[in-house]
Amino acid sequence: MGELATRVDGLRAEIEEVKSSTLWWSLTGLFLAAITLYVVASAFPDPLVTTLPGVILLLLAAVVWLLLQASHYLLASWALVISCFAVNMMLIIWSGLAEAVVFLALPVGLTAVLIGLPGSIATAIACTLTLISGFIVSPVIEPVLRYVAIIHIWGIVWLVWLTSRPLLLARQWFEASYSQSREALEASRDYQFQLRQALDDLTDAHLQLTQLNRLAHDLRRQAEEARRSKEQFVANVSHELRTPLNMIIGFSEMAMNSPETYGRNIPQSLLADLEIVLRNSRHLSSLIDDVLDLSQIDAGQMALMKEPVTLAEIVAAAETAVRPLFDSKGLSLQTEIPKDLPQLHCDRIRIRQVLLNLLSNAGRFTDQGGVRVAARQEGDQVIVSVADTGPGIKAEEMDEVFKPFQQLDGSIHSHWGSSGLGLSISKHFVELHKGRMWLESEPGQGATFLFRLPVAEAIPPDDGELMRWFSPYSTYVEKPHIPSLPKPRDRPRLIIFEEGGGLSRLLARYLHNVELIPAASLEEAIAEVERLPAQALLINAASVGEDLLRIEREITLPYGLPAVVCSVPGIGDAAESLGVEDYLIKPISREELLAALDRLHLDGKTILVVDDEPDVLRLFRRMLASAGRDYRVLRATSVGQARRILREQRPDVVLTDLIMPEMDGFQLIAEMRGDPALRDIPIVVTSARDPSGQPIVSKSLAVIRGDGIAMPRLLASIEALVKTLSVQPVNLGIEYGQETPLAEGLAQEAGGAQA
16 A cells, blocks of 8 residues: 555656646747747737737746746746736737637636646636626627637637546546555555464464473373383283282192092082182183283273173172172172063173172172172163172262272271272273163162163064964974984184194183184194184284295185184293293193193103292192102292202203292293203293283284185275274275175175075
């Protein structure tokens, strides 16, 4: 807008310059008119009549020139107009040249050009009044010529108005545009101010966002450190739990399998109690694995094997496990499970663990009365309640009981032996089943823990069309002979080929309704598939790519059999990385220990056991003594003591733990492998640390199918893999010839084929 104002000022200056140049040209015309009068003076009878106006014109021209030099433009213009009018009147009066009256239009035109239309009208009025009054020009000019001159004068005015009208309109448009431009200028300045303010706000927001990003980065780093600390904590806790659990399971198995070791007259009631101890200890061992899984797998990725399950069976199994606790305290345990209760769609082991935790807590916190387990159906869900007659829980403390490691009273652990993990894990398991767990309690009135689970999908009833093939008049005759046919297999079969047992143990932990068939070689695996059909061939290989090429070159897969190749570390890999002959995970049974010694093919029978727990040394000594092989057992509670025994007696094999105070088993193994005198002694690791208990069990996965993979199945596989392996939630929406996603369509197709 500043540029527009400059242009307006420049235009005005140019107009003034044009007027000034016009005035100069008009001044030149006066000089020419004066000279012309001198030239034509001889043509008149009295030369003085024309010479005198010429002199006057020269004088007036000089006056106009002086006014222009003094920058009095308006005075110079009016002086020029008056000069023209006066000279014209002198010619008319003195020379008697009446025709010169038409030249009165000249000052009117000069006024329009030099001053403007209003000045031109004023000059025209003055000339008209002079001609009409006639007191000067009446004797000279005839009336007709006088009116013709008046018409001529106003005609000039009218022509000037017509000529200036477009200019006036243009000027008005220009002024309006100028006003609009000024308003736009002001608006643009306001917008520019707002824009500058917005830019400042954005700069501040960017600075705050940068600071928040840095804060988020620090928080993410702290969370990552906390996650690693949690994993280390869980690993340490698992080690501390496995060591005493090894004692319980080991001594219980010894008493159950070799009771003669403790004498001849062992009460049967003691053996029955030991059987319960052994069963619950093994269950506790599996629970330790579950706690490790919870710490290593993100929320929502816990492996659940959902199937239709009868709630009464789960309650009965949990009741059997906790019955000794209730009997020892004289508490009652009642169950009210309706017979017509529908099946649940859940993981049998996880829900059994939930009930065990609730019943165990209720039994520990209840001193009088008992516990009642009830269930009822509400819509498509079943609500299970475990009510006790214990001390109850305050309303403000109810939310705290479901937090991990949370105990309402510091004396609970010492009085009841609680760790504060059971309810948190149970709530997590229920929520993974799309259910909910909550608590209802009043102080002094006991506590009731409730959880809801979805009901299994009901099988659609038969429409009755198949009954038309059966006659209502036929009778059933029972056959006296039962055919000796093999029992039909109703479980999927998976053939597993691996050198170690890492993949087999992993599948056995999570797949409970699948038949796992191990194979010693690929040829044996193919032969097993040809004998009985299987759903898939699983190959655990150190190098996925090499085994995949080997299958393509050397082996022909049966029609329709997919082969899945992955790399899951096993016990053999852990033993090889440590440089030892074998790796045993606590709790270790007597059969596992003796089998490991048999695989070594020992020449002698002297065994050195290294462990910082005296109970472990006693257990292993008892196991080896009960084997009847005349083993000589040497015991060491530290690496230093083991080093002395190795130098003095040189055992035939060393059984060592990994985690020990001062010097651990890793240093002992390194020293033995670095000493030429000891490097040939076989070493067997006995540790509570599971080498396969890592967050990442495999980094690669490959699939091959003997008859190839068609495009629909390829798209379905891609969709399933991306949804399973992608970090971010994704919905590919792959469709193939129908509105249902391809994976669901194939699943429906497979279900229809099986039906």
